[in-house]
Structure formats: C-alpha cells, structure tokens
Amino acid sequence: MAKKKKPTHGPNDISPEEARQEFGITYDDLEKLMQTRGHEGILKLNESYGGLSGLGQKLKTNLISGLSEDETDLSLRVAAFGRNEIPPKPPKTFFRLMVDALQDITLVILIICAVISFCLSFYHPTDESFQAELKQKEANVEWIEGAAIIIAVIVVVLVTAFNDWTKERQFRGLQSKIESDQKFNVVRNNIVKQIPIKDIVVGDICQVKYGDLLPADGVVVQSNDVKVDESSLTGESDLIKKHESKDPFLLSGN
Structure with missing residues (x-):
C-alpha cells in the first residue's frame, strides 16, 4: 500500500x-x-x-x-x-554560479594582484625632478596591467558560470526524462497495470x-x-x- x-x-x-x-x-x-x-x-x-x-x-x-x-x-x-514526487531544488541563478566560480583560489589571487597593481599605478612620490616626471608618465599606462588582469578574471568567471549553467540544464532535462520513463506495477480494478511512479497515489x-x-x-x-x-x-x-x-x-x- x-x-x-x-x-x-x-x-x-x-x-x-x-x-x-x-x-x-x-x-x-x-x-x-x-x-x-x-x-x-x-x-x-x-x-x-x-x-x-x-x-x-x-x-x-x-x-x-x-x-x-x-x-x-x-x-x-x-x-x-x-503527489508521489520530491520537488527538485530550484536551479542556481547565473549570478550565483558566477559567485561560485569566484571561489577559485587562483582567481582570488589574481584579483588581489590586480588591486595592488591599480594602487601602485596611481601612487607616485612628490619629487619634482626629471626622474620623477618620467616615472609619472610611466605610471599613466601602468594601470593597464591591473585592468587586463580584471578583464581576464571576468572572462574566466563568465565562461565557467555559463558552462556550469549549461551542464545543470542538461542534467535536469536528463533527470526529468528518466523520472518520466520510470513505471511500476499497481493493482487497480483488480487488474495489474503499469503506471508512472509519479502517478502512484x-x-x-x-x-x-x-x-x-x-x-x-x-x-x-x-x-x-x-x-x-x-x-x-x-x-x-x-x-x-x-x-x-x-x-x-x-x-x-x-
């Protein structure tokens, strides 16, 4: 029963x-x-x-x-x-998948390096000599290094999140198909018949x-x-x- x-x-x-x-x-x-x-x-x-x-x-x-x-x-x-079914967990949002991707230790280190690079690119000592002026001109383009790291991290996070999102959709589709194909024998009106498991009451x-x-x-x-x-x-x-x-x-x- x-x-x-x-x-x-x-x-x-x-x-x-x-x-x-x-x-x-x-x-x-x-x-x-x-x-x-x-x-x-x-x-x-x-x-x-x-x-x-x-x-x-x-x-x-x-x-x-x-x-x-x-x-x-x-x-x-x-x-x-x-109903005779266990409700599936709600799928993770794309933003949640991006946050999960950011947990990678390599990406965390790269973000820290990018922040440090940004800070150093805008810092210069108050020296009016020719040497200081030259360093100032170099600093004007040093921020590009930090920006490049940030852009690389964003690309990696987006690609990882998209791959995870695609895999989750495929998995849920496969799981739904398997569940719909599962049947079991029940007795109704004194006759043994097969019905989908989710239709068992x-x-x-x-x-x-x-x-x-x-x-x-x-x-x-x-x-x-x-x-x-x-x-x-x-x-x-x-x-x-x-x-x-x-x-x-x-x-x-x-």
Missing part, C-alpha cells in the same frame, strides 16, 4: 482541506506510522488503525482489487496527501517484484518471502525480511 514521499500539491478543483475530510487518516498520521519499526509499529498499526484492514478502510482502499480508475477519487487523494496496491526499487513508503499487505535491503538505514548489509504480521513497513528507495 503506497504512501507519499512528500505532499506536493498539484492543480485541481478540490482544496486540500476538503480532501482530507474524506479520509479517516491524515498525511501526518501516515508519516508517524512509517517512523515506527518492528513490534512497536505493529502495535501502533493494530491499536490506532485496526490493523491492515482498518488502515485500508480509512484510506478507502480495497486490499484485494486496489483502487478504481475514477479520476475524481485519484484527484481527491492527490489533493489530500500530495496514497492507497494504491503496488506489486513488488525481485530487484524492484520501492517507489514510495508503504506497508506489506501480502507477501511471499519478501526481503529488503535497508543498509542505508541500519548500516547492516543483511537483507531484512518483511511480513504483514511482523515487520510490514517499507521505505521508498530500498
């Missing part, structure tokens, strides 16, 4: 407040339930929600035939619990096969020797056996 990753609301005609009233459980309740493990989780599931059957009733889910294909019901679930009955990467948090409704790699959580390399009567909680990404 799928649970959302994070409540990111999409455009629909149903307000989240109205949608939440249609179900006997809230997003926060599901989040707290998924934070429990093992025996503690089983107790909470049984005492607070009446076990798997009670949880199914609160989510208005048939544990055998799954959800219907009714668009109103699916939209209601999206409005109440959010709270209450969906998902069919997990060997080697699958879990697309959302959920609980085991029915299992046959299900084992999950939870090394990212526990640090242990051994596979953890999951069963509806012992440890039914599954976390996305495992």
